[in-house]
Amino acid sequence: MVKLLSKIGAFFRNVVVLKWAVQFIFLGGLIAIIFNYLNIAVGNLANTNIAFSWGFLGETPGVSIAEGLYTLPKSGLQMLQTGMLNMLRITVTGIVAATFFGTILGIARLSNNYIVEKTATSLLEVVRNVPLLVQILFFQALILSLPRLEVYDVGSVLFHASSKGVALSWPNRQDGAWMFMLYFLITLYISNRVYKQRVKLLEEQGRETKPFLWSLLTLVILFAIGWYGGYRIVGIIGFVSGFISQGLEVLPGIFYQILLSVLAGYLSFISVRKQINSKRSGELQGKYSDDDYFKMIITIVIAIVFIALMFAPIGQGISKFLVGDELTFKSDWGLPQFFGGISNALDWSITGVPYELNMAEIEQVGTTKFKKYSTEVGKSLTVGYFATWLGVVIYTAIFISEIVRAGIMAVSKGQSEAGLSLGLRRSSLLRLIVLPQAVRIMLPPMGNQYLNLAKNTSLGIAVGFPEVVAVGQTLYNQEGQTLPVFLIWMIFFSTVSLTLSSIVNYYNRKLKIVER
Amino acid sequence: MNKKAIVFLLVFAMVIVACGDTTEEAAVEATEEEHDHEGESTLEQVQERGFLKCGVSTGATGFTEVGDDGSYSGFDVDYCYAVAAAIFGDYSKVEFKQLTSAERFTALSAGEIDVLIRNTTWTQSRDTELGNDFGPTTYYDGQQLMGRVADGLSNSSTVADIDGLRVCTNAGTTTEKNITERVGLAGGTIQLITVEAFSEAIDKFIAGECDIVTTDGSGLVGRRAVNDALNDWVIFPTSPISKEPLGPTYRSNDSQWADIINWTVYATIIADEYGVTAANVDSADLEANPELGRLFGANDGELQTKMGLSADAYYQVIKQVGNYDEIFSRNLNPLGLYREGGDNDRWADGGLIYAPPAR
Amino acid sequence: MMNIDIKKQTRVIKENLFSSPVSTLLTFITSYIMISFFRGMFGFATAPDKDWLSVLNNMQLYMVQAYPESDFIRIWICVGLGFIFSGLSVGLWETEEKTSLSKLCLTFSKIVSGIIFLTIIAPTTSVVVSTATGIREQVDVFSYAERIPLLSILLGLLVVFFLISKINLSFNKSLLVSIYLLVPIILLWIMKIPTIQLDADNQRVFPDPLMPIANSTKIPWTLIWISFVVAYLVGVYFKNKKQFKNAVSISWVLLPLLIFSWIFKKPLIDLNELIRNDIPVFIGFLLIGVLTIYFINNKIVEKFYSYYLGLLVVVTIASLFLKVILLVKAALLLLLLFSVIIPAVSTSAKGKRSLTIVWVVSLTTTAFLLEGGTSTTQIVVPGSSIFGGFSLTWLLAIFGTYVSFPLGVLLALGRNSSLPIIKGVCTGIIELVRSVPYITWLFFASVTMAVFLPDGVEFNLIVRVLIVTAFFSGAYFAENIRGGLQSIPKGQFEAADAIGMNTVQKTSLIVLPQALRAIVPTLVSSIITSFKDSSLVTIIGLFDFLTIGRMVIGNQSIPINFIGHDRENLLFIAFVYWVFTFTLSRRSMKFEKRLGLGER
Numbered sequence A: 001m002v003k004l005l006s007k008i009g010a011f012f013r014n015v016v017v018l019k020w021a022v023q024f025i026f027l028g029g030l031i032a033i034i035f036n037y038l039n040i041a042v043g044n045l046a047n048t049n050i051a052f053s054w055g056f057l058g059e060t061p062g063v064s065i066a067e068g069l070y071t072l073p074k075s076g077l078q079m080l081q082t083g084m085l086n087m088l089r090i091t092v093t094g095i096v097a098a099t100f101f102g103t104i105l106g107i108a109r110l111s112n113n114y115i116v117e118k119t120a121t122s123l124l125e126v127v128r129n130v131p132l133l134v135q136i137l138f139f140q141a142l143i144l145s146l147p148r149l150e151v152y153d154v155g156s157v158l159f160h161a162s163s164k165g166v167a168l169s170w171p172n173r174q175d176g177a178w179m180f181m182l183y184f185l186i187t188l189y190i191s192n193r194v195y196k197q198r199v200k201l202l203e204e205q206g207r208e209t210k211p212f213l214w215s216l217l218t219l220v221i222l223f224a225i226g227w228y229g230g231y232r233i234v235g236i237i238g239f240v241s242g243f244i245s246q247g248l249e250v251l252p253g254i255f256y257q258i259l260l261s262v263l264a265g266y267l268s269f270i271s272v273r274k275q276i277n278s279k280r281s282g283e284l285q286g287k288y289s290d291d292d293y294f295k296m297i298i299t300i301v302i303a304i305v306f307i308a309l310m311f312a313p314i315g316q317g318i319s320k321f322l323v324g325d326e327l328t329f330k331s332d333w334g335l336p337q338f339f340g341g342i343s344n345a346l347d348w349s350i351t352g353v354p355y356e357l358n359m360a361e362i363e364q365v366g367t368t369k370f371k372k373y374s375t376e377v378g379k380s381l382t383v384g385y386f387a388t389w390l391g392v393v394i395y396t397a398i399f400i401s402e403i404v405r406a407g408i409m410a411v412s413k414g415q416s417e418a419g420l421s422l423g424l425r426r427s428s429l430l431r432l433i434v435l436p437q438a439v440r441i442m443l444p445p446m447g448n449q450y451l452n453l454a455k456n457t458s459l460g461i462a463v464g465f466p467e468v469v470a471v472g473q474t475l476y477n478q479e480g481q482t483l484p485v486f487l488i489w490m491i492f493f494s495t496v497s498l499t500l501s502s503i504v505n506y507y508n509r510k511l512k513i514v515e516r
Numbered sequence B: 001m002n003k004k005a006i007v008f009l010l011v012f013a014m015v016i017v018a019c020g021d022t023t024e025e026a027a028v029e030a031t032e033e034e035h036d037h038e039g040e041s042t043l044e045q046v047q048e049r050g051f052l053k054c055g056v057s058t059g060a061t062g063f064t065e066v067g068d069d070g071s072y073s074g075f076d077v078d079y080c081y082a083v084a085a086a087i088f089g090d091y092s093k094v095e096f097k098q099l100t101s102a103e104r105f106t107a108l109s110a111g112e113i114d115v116l117i118r119n120t121t122w123t124q125s126r127d128t129e130l131g132n133d134f135g136p137t138t139y140y141d142g143q144q145l146m147g148r149v150a151d152g153l154s155n156s157s158t159v160a161d162i163d164g165l166r167v168c169t170n171a172g173t174t175t176e177k178n179i180t181e182r183v184g185l186a187g188g189t190i191q192l193i194t195v196e197a198f199s200e201a202i203d204k205f206i207a208g209e210c211d212i213v214t215t216d217g218s219g220l221v222g223r224r225a226v227n228d229a230l231n232d233w234v235i236f237p238t239s240p241i242s243k244e245p246l247g248p249t250y251r252s253n254d255s256q257w258a259d260i261i262n263w264t265v266y267a268t269i270i271a272d273e274y275g276v277t278a279a280n281v282d283s284a285d286l287e288a289n290p291e292l293g294r295l296f297g298a299n300d301g302e303l304q305t306k307m308g309l310s311a312d313a314y315y316q317v318i319k320q321v322g323n324y325d326e327i328f329s330r331n332l333n334p335l336g337l338y339r340e341g342g343d344n345d346r347w348a349d350g351g352l353i354y355a356p357p358a359r
Numbered sequence C: 001m002m003n004i005d006i007k008k009q010t011r012v013i014k015e016n017l018f019s020s021p022v023s024t025l026l027t028f029i030t031s032y033i034m035i036s037f038f039r040g041m042f043g044f045a046t047a048p049d050k051d052w053l054s055v056l057n058n059m060q061l062y063m064v065q066a067y068p069e070s071d072f073i074r075i076w077i078c079v080g081l082g083f084i085f086s087g088l089s090v091g092l093w094e095t096e097e098k099t100s101l102s103k104l105c106l107t108f109s110k111i112v113s114g115i116i117f118l119t120i121i122a123p124t125t126s127v128v129v130s131t132a133t134g135i136r137e138q139v140d141v142f143s144y145a146e147r148i149p150l151l152s153i154l155l156g157l158l159v160v161f162f163l164i165s166k167i168n169l170s171f172n173k174s175l176l177v178s179i180y181l182l183v184p185i186i187l188l189w190i191m192k193i194p195t196i197q198l199d200a201d202n203q204r205v206f207p208d209p210l211m212p213i214a215n216s217t218k219i220p221w222t223l224i225w226i227s228f229v230v231a232y233l234v235g236v237y238f239k240n241k242k243q244f245k246n247a248v249s250i251s252w253v254l255l256p257l258l259i260f261s262w263i264f265k266k267p268l269i270d271l272n273e274l275i276r277n278d279i280p281v282f283i284g285f286l287l288i289g290v291l292t293i294y295f296i297n298n299k300i301v302e303k304f305y306s307y308y309l310g311l312l313v314v315v316t317i318a319s320l321f322l323k324v325i326l327l328v329k330a331a332l333l334l335l336l337l338f339s340v341i342i343p344a345v346s347t348s349a350k351g352k353r354s355l356t357i358v359w360v361v362s363l364t365t366t367a368f369l370l371e372g373g374t375s376t377t378q379i380v381v382p383g384s385s386i387f388g389g390f391s392l393t394w395l396l397a398i399f400g401t402y403v404s405f406p407l408g409v410l411l412a413l414g415r416n417s418s419l420p421i422i423k424g425v426c427t428g429i430i431e432l433v434r435s436v437p438y439i440t441w442l443f444f445a446s447v448t449m450a451v452f453l454p455d456g457v458e459f460n461l462i463v464r465v466l467i468v469t470a471f472f473s474g475a476y477f478a479e480n481i482r483g484g485l486q487s488i489p490k491g492q493f494e495a496a497d498a499i500g501m502n503t504v505q506k507t508s509l510i511v512l513p514q515a516l517r518a519i520v521p522t523l524v525s526s527i528i529t530s531f532k533d534s535s536l537v538t539i540i541g542l543f544d545f546l547t548i549g550r551m552v553i554g555n556q557s558i559p560i561n562f563i564g565h566d567r568e569n570l571l572f573i574a575f576v577y578w579v580f581t582f583t584l585s586r587r588s589m590k591f592e593k594r595l596g597l598g599e600r
């Protein structure tokens, strides 16, 4: 008896046992807390007659949205999509613009020119010390203090700003634009290959191969060919997608389940094998710690749970709880539609130039005295969009400028002096020697700024720009479903953040490899 | 005993501490609210707290306004005062919470306010889906549009005339749905810009970003008056595009609380029917008008005490805040909104303001 | 003599502005942009349709919303305390510099020249838009004739400065600062500002009459300002006393707590309860702590200490769920934290002494705060929530940081831990919280959180906002701290292992101090961020500084019609935010530099 007790005592005093016991107690406690709150939520919702449901995603909200994909959404889902797309519009263009302005400002702050330097510095001091929301409101007020559009004459303009927003000349997308875009990406890839090929040649044979010129030439030629109809080659992909789509449609649902399960199993197998292999070498020789076992077990458990969810009725139960019975996801995960969409967009019977450069236009609204910017030609930006865009771009650009400045200053002085002694001009020095090295230091903090920009677009709600938060708010005001809308926001923003940070990490890794 | 184990226990404890920490901190802040309210009725909570929490608008001319010393006034505000007068015999025991249209129902269901009196339209979906109940309508309104005379609009303009225009309104209101539906029926499309507060919609309208603004008629009339634009801005169509009965709103399933709010409103209406005002309530002839006697608790006031109020609760309402007509004319007449001949006239004069008998 | 100077000047100008064609072009373009911007802002500010009195007249609303006037003295005292401590700190950390009259005159003449330049380029007209019709018209605002007297005065000043600069006189900078600081007091008493007056029919009198500043503002400000100057001088005097500096630093941490409890609570304390419950509890805990500190090295105590700790953990956790008075829970938590550190620190007599002091101070503050915090307040605000305006903005900024700090430390330790589950959970929380915008969390606080609260428990919206802020800035803090943790060289751990430290000692003696040192600079910048971010609460309808300018004043038609004057207010708000963040960041930068110099 005493022996048993002491054995138990020893068991509990074992480090490994204690370690995992504590962790599982912690996890158990956490899950219990979460479960407790979920229970309360379910009870509370039942009390207020607002049972948790995703049904609103399928219902017509009956309100219109100022701008975006669907201005008169037929379902809650369409409404949210519109908001998400609006948010992404600002994020993507904003990142490009903020990087551009930020770099210029960062260089300006290092300028020898007194006025330029002082201007950039004072801009920095103003912008970063005032809340972004106030700045966005300020920009809105600024645009609203422009004259009304009605005082101007109807006609084409290069650029125009009034209290109704801003209009610019713009290359408008035509039917072939999607194809051309894809074609262009391929062209970029090809010219990149050409560049590398030439560099390799240079290194091997030691003669001047002019890699830059070559790749540029390839790009220009291919671009010209593409612009005048060559982009239709890409139609092959569309053609193939059409077949895939039709083929997929015939397959039974179980095929997808098996496909995904196999995929999950394979992935977990790979990762376990990697873990085993990593310990096989060197002095570690086949010794696994408890943490290693834990990792392997977790990987396998995740795969099993996933597969079980695919097949077991519990999966249906969960999806029923989450989705309600109003909306059902197809068992094929929308893959046939996806390929169908691709084959529609990449249709090789489309002809004509992919983009058309148009002037902005002021038009009469019907027979009224009101005017508006044409949405067909040129680009018109609403006040809400413009204010939000300008706000987040300038705010982010300021922080980027700090990063750029620090990055440039971090590149050692000797490097610049060496460049100067080689007879490089200041501008070339910056472009060829300093910036490429600075980028390596700058990239991680830049990534953070991009994430901030993406998140800050949600302030558009204050100036009536229908981004995803504003749209979600309207939606739950109509239907009372606050919790699902909040979950959608969370999932959406996490996805965006994750995507952005993976892109930044990818480039970060790539640059690091170059370094070696 | 090995030391690592202690460390693990400590990390665990620290996490717990973290949880405890925030709740503790919060509890310090929230002690006023933290009493165990379980199973208490709204009235008990309010009485225990010592003041009423009343949700009003962030600023709707004539309905809710904030002065430079932070004082409140307006039609809706007066009804908050009236409820407080009924419960405490002291109209000033109110804490106002200013809410935008989009927040008001969540604030109500979260228990942040006891009653919402904020130009809120009684609709079927709000009544059923959002867990609210509605009290008697205090103001019969309807949605209208407002544009500039200089832009070729007049009071004979209709919804069909705004096809293709940019319209501003505030988020979370019935107006978004109404206008989308009406314009759709007339075969047109509009670009609807929704902002948080109606004042922002007006700013956009003034600047010219929006061609038209739309909301409840009363709001438009009020805005036109305070913006000094009586001749420049026109409100149309003359018969509103929707029905907007505005009144107090409270959480559903608390009939005692509902009775208190409802009868506060009815008391102001009944007093108006008898011509009893704040000034002459003390000299009112309660013998000759037994209904008034019952309402003011002069005879026995048993009905009020059954509601959980003091017998003279409604006497205090009239004495301290006034009857319906006083509340209306004090706040809305300066804006050019009158009862005579409209929906908000006494029922005897052809209006809709009507109260069930107090007996 | 003069000639050479001019030549030198032109050379400098040439080098700085026109060194190359590109540089010349850039100079012109930026100058053009800057001048246009100035002209635009000037035209905006001076246009006759702007009513800047909408800002001035609502100052009280801006600052405290509807705080009862009878209790204003509390606010004045708090502002005064803030100023006194700022004065002390500025004085204490001021460098002793000499400055001379000619240097001073140079600065002044630069400023005056700047003003002359701006006066010359200021626009003559401004645009006025009729709100009703939307018609715009140009109006004259600042004609050249009006500028001549101003310009001649400025030129005169320039000459005077030039002449004075010839006098050779030098003095201490602190003296100069004190003289500067006296200027506002004089201004307070002689300045007249336009004030809104209503006539018999309640109509506003135009033009607004100029009135001296009201006594209710003038006298408190004078007193506050005088104490500021005195504090500054005291600070300069005690500059070399290290203890004094430490005391001031610690006071800065405690000051906000004191101020907020003073502003928001006027406690009604039940004496009976106090004597029966709180005081015995307080003394008991005090004794336990002190005894532990002094007897920790005893053999028997050492042996059973780990069991004692385990017991403490269990009791503390249990107490959280039991119905005991709040003080017990808080004191237990505090005791637990302390007991963890005690064995590591309490090894020498000096360590014991300082630990005792820290223990007594922290327990006393906690007890006081709880006492004040849980008692019912006697401040009644007619018709409105007590929190509002600028005070709410600061409440959110400072308390947001306070609450998030411990959470951030815990999350960072968790993320750095070697335990996979704890690490995973902490990483998950940090990343999830950070990937979603603050405004979404605010919406969570305002609309969704209520769903998760048990029936009958309700938190004020401000408290809910503080809770999400704690998590949100806590996650950011955690990342900062983690950066600090990663910067600790591995060798330090090895050294610690070599001298036989256990994990508790390593964490509390090596890891945390360094991590905390790494984040002290980020503390101020995090308060600044919180201060700026707090403006977002306007979107969920809290009545902070921004909301009042944006939503309330633009809707005021009583007692004076300020409808539509929200642009002036927006500009004012931006300016106030700017002044505060700018000075704060400047000061903290200076402070950090000094700290860095002192330590390395």
Ligand SMILES: N[C@@H](CCC(=O)N[C@@H](CS)C(=O)NCC(=O)O)C(=O)O
Pocket (backbone or CB within 6 Å): B057, B058, B059, B060, B099, B100, B101, B118, B119, B120, B121, B170, B172, B173, B174, B175, B196, B197, B198, B199, B215, B216, B218, B219, B220, B244, B246
């Ligand atoms: N009655 C409508 C509209 C209510 C509404 O928002 N009214 C406007 C103008 S009458 C208002 O109160 N605006 C003030 C604000 O936005 O806070 C509803 O209940 O949805």
